[in-house]
Amino acid sequence: MEALYVIMAILLIVSFFFDRDKTIKSINRGKNKFMKILPGYLKLLVIISLVLLFSEDLIVEYLGNQNIILGSIMGLIIGSITMMPGFIAYPLAGVLLSRGVSFMVIAAFVTTLKMVGIVTYPVEKEYMGARATIYRNIASLIIAAIITISMGLFYGEVLF
Amino acid sequence: MxxxxxxxxxxxxxxxxxxxxxxxxxxxxxxxxxxxxxxxxxxxxxxxxxLPPAFIIIGLFEIWVDRETIENNFGESSGIKKHIYAILLAATTVGGTFVAFPVANSLYHKGADYSSIFTYITSASLVMIPMSIMEASILGLQFTLIRIGISLPLVVISSIILASLFQQYHYHLPSDV
Missing domain, CATH: 1.10.287 (Helix Hairpins)
Incomplete structure (x- = not known):
């Protein structure tokens, strides 16, 4: 994260050195873009705070003790709906693993968690348009399902 | 409006x-x-x-970088190279998809084609370096390697399919955001 500030500072200094007006224009451009999308991000924050409230219990309850196929499907669904920072999601996945939950279920959950973003829809739609957002997320869900099956095969948890 | x-x-x-x-x-x-x-x-x-430093950098990018540079590296004619660049950019994007969405939009309006920005957004959530290190330490390196190894080629393939679909629709990303 500090790196981001260092990069910004270096770029601004270099930019300022070459062209003062362009630098000011750049800062204004960034500021305007940020102000335009800010309400979208704020809405997102409200939605995430609500979703996180019940997702941890849901995960432990529904991914913890079920058969592997049902668990994987639940993993795909829960991972798509919720959103968590990595420092909560991975320790949680570690706990599930230590309780004997299969890699396949965990893979379903962690890949959709990252790739499929239902809660980020309001922001993604602003930048990508509704159609591209929906198509991209469906493609990501399919990829997540393929990864899930591959994990099951690789760890020898399912045999076809 | x-x-x-x-x-x-x-x-x-x-x-x-x-x-x-x-x-x-x-x-x-x-x-x-x-x-x-x-x-x-x-x-x-x-x-x-x-977000504030990220948007300042996006502002600098939009003002300073010429269209030609982006077209050459992320444009329609740049083959597999654009996917590799998109993945590298994604791996180093701080803030994951929150930052990737506006960056993708700016890239598009500078001449990047659909398939490279789809690859960029999807891989921004897949290969972020700090997250992947954390994952490997908890779920095992093998898990992370399989996940990334299988997903990246699929992401590139799906991006190419989506791009050809959107070309048929004459789809344009929102501008002025």
Whole structure:
């Protein structure tokens, strides 16, 4: 994260050195873009705070003790709906693993968690348009399902 | 445009009410509200720290980088190279998809084609370096390697398919955002 500030500072200094007006224009451009999308991000924050409230219990309850196929499907669904920072999601996945939950279920959950973003829809739609957002997320869900099956095969948890 | 404005205002109002609720919850010790406040802070802190510098860098990018550079590296004719660049850019994008969406839009308007920005966005959530290291340490390196190894080629293939689909639709990403 500090790196981001260092990069910004270096770029601004270099930019300022070459062209003062362009630098000011750049800062204004960034500021305007940020102000335009800010309400979208704020809405997102409200939605995430609500979703996180019940997702941890849901995960432990529904991914913890079920058969592997049902668990994987639940993993795909829960991972798509919720959103968590990595420092909560991975320790949680570690706990599930230590309780004997299969890699396949965990893979379903962690890949959709990252790739499929239902809660980020309001922001993604602003930048990508509704159609591209929906198509991209469906493609990501399919990829997540393929990864899930591959994990099951690789760890020898399912045999076809 | 008018509709957009009122929509924004209502978002600000919802947010204001929500913040008010979090504060009141703290005062009267309402547990559910306090927990929500903690969840809120996890993401809000990251956004407050990451978004302002990220948008300044996007502003610099839009003003300084010429269209030609982006067309040559991320454009339609640049073959597999654009996917490799998109993945490298994704791996180093701080802030994951929150930052990737506006970056993708700027890239598009500078001449990047669909398939490279789809690859970029999807891989921004897949290969972020710090997250992947954490994953490997908890779930095992093997898990992470399989996940990345299988997903990246699939992401590139799906991006190419989606891009050809959107070309048929004559689809354009929103501008002026």
């Amino acid at each position: 008018k509709k957009k404005k009122t929509n924004n205002t209502s978002n600000y109002i919802i947010f204001g009410v929500f913040i008010g609720f979090l504060i009141v919850s703290r005062i009267i010790n309402f547990e559910l509200g306090i927990e929500m406040g903690e969840n809120f802070w996890i993401f809000a802190r990251d956004m407050i720290l990451i």
